[in-house]
Amino acid sequence: MKAVIYPGSFDPVTLGHMDVIERASKMFDKVIVCILNNSQKKSPLFSLDERVNMLKEVTKGLDNVEVTSFEGLLVDFAKCTGVHIIIRGLREITDFANELKMAQGNHMVYPDFETLFIATDPKYSFVSSSMVREYASYGKPVKDFVPEIVQAKIEEKYI
Ligand code: PNS
Numbered sequence: 001m002k003a004v005i006y007p008g009s010f011d012p013v014t015l016g017h018m019d020v021i022e023r024a025s026k027m028f029d030k031v032i033v034c035i036l037n038n039s040q041k042k043s044p045l046f047s048l049d050e051r052v053n054m055l056k057e058v059t060k061g062l063d064n065v066e067v068t069s070f071e072g073l074l075v076d077f078a079k080c081t082g083v084h085i086i087i088r089g090l091r092e093i094t095d096f097a098n099e100l101k102m103a104q105g106n107h108m109v110y111p112d113f114e115t116l117f118i119a120t121d122p123k124y125s126f127v128s129s130s131m132v133r134e135y136a137s138y139g140k141p142v143k144d145f146v147p148e149i150v151q152a153k154i155e156e157k158y159i
Contacts, residue, residue: 001029002030003031004027004028005031006021006031007034013051013146014145015146023118030064032066035055045133054153090117091124132145132154137158
């Protein structure tokens with residue numbers, strides 16, 4: 001069985017993430033979406049539980065997608081699950097620079113660990129969770145960037 005991990009902070013999950021999940025679910029027998037902490041991001045908008053629940057909700061139509069979370073290093077999660085291939089979306093060149101470092105670092109500390117990149121659909125190449133959080137914090141609509149359920153949760157936060 002070919003399984004893959006799709007890690008991220010997903011604060012919140014965007015349509016760009018959904019595109020990667022859907023495409024990965026067609027290429028692999030199983031996709032494990034794993035929510036991890038990003039040390040660069042200090043105060044998340046959504047708690048870990050909220051993010052897990054939103055991701056479960058938006059992926060419920062995809063039978064081979066599982067959602068979970070992990071406290072710690074991605075390589076340790078990979079070791080625990082026995083799945084050592086991860087997938088990351090690439091939106092543009094600065095993503096590539098950061099992702100390459102992460103992929104090489106992870107491979108160095110865990111040589112079985114492999115990172116595959118998927119080119120983001122150009123219509124989502126500018127969409128990021130941080131952009132969504134910023135627009136939302138100023139009351140701007142984010143319906144073009146996130147699944148409907150997530151939009152509703154964002155509105156609840158800011159009402
Ligand atoms: O969605 P993001 O914020 O770009 O995802 C980044 C993430 C969570 C995949 C990355 O920060 C991560 O792997 N965090 C877990 C801790 C870890 O393994 N750090 C070493 C690699 S940077």
